[in-house]
Amino acid sequence: MLTTTLLVLALAATGLSQAPEGYRAVYITSAQDTKFVVVPKSRTAGATLVVQSTTSTPEQSWYIKAPNNAxxxxxxxxxxxxxxGPKSGWKDMANIYLRECVAGSEQQTWNAMADGRIALAASSGTQQCVDLQYLRATQNNPVGLYNCAGLGNTGAADKGINWPLKNATVL
Structure with missing residues (x-):
């Protein structure tokens, strides 16, 4: 009985480590300093996103279709x-959270652009992108939202809103 339980748990864990169909595993690196990647403060629902030093471990990887809309x-x-989070909070310096995935949810639908910006697809008016707050690539610095036009309207040249995706191998 114990052997059967362990086998089922091992198979379940293996299934979780596979990228969903059409997705790839990546590290979301900071253009400000590529030694830092986007991670949640903790691997629990409700955690905010921060940057931490790259360890190239599976815990730092994400599944994404990129470059791709939606x-x-x-x-x-x-x-x-x-x-x-809620649409009412989509503004500069707003936090980004880790929440249970909900297919088609507008607050979880992103546009990973070929130029490195990652925009909230449903943001209207001022399009919001993933941002390295205060342009500080330091351990546990917050990651939030910022105008996709970037500082001085430089767009992807603003390293705070530019997130090169690096292929990751998830074991």
């Missing part, structure tokens, strides 16, 4: 996705 960004080996 993609969810799922923390690897979990059922948790990047979430911008």
């Amino acid at each position: 993609t969810s960004i799922q923390l690897a080996s979990t059922t948790l996705c990047m979430d911008a």
Whole structure:
């Protein structure tokens, strides 16, 4: 009985480590300093996103379709996705959270652009992108939302809103 239980748990864990169909595993690196990647403060629903030093471990990887419009960004080996929270909070310096993935949810639908910006797909008016708050690539610095036009309307040249995706291998 114990052997059967362990086998079922091992198979379940293996299934979680596979990227969903059409997605790839990536590290979301900071253009401000590529030694830092986007991660949640903790691997639990409700955690905010921060940057931490790259360790190239599976815990730092995400599943994403990129470059692509209308993609969810799922923390690897979990059922948790990047979430911008309620639409009323979509503004500069707003936090980004980790929440249970909900297919088609507008606060979890992102546009991963070929130029490195990751925009909240449903943001209207001022389009909001994933942002390195205060342009500080330091351990546990918050990641939030900021105008996709960037500082001085420089767009992707603003390193705070530019997130090169690096392929990751999830074991």
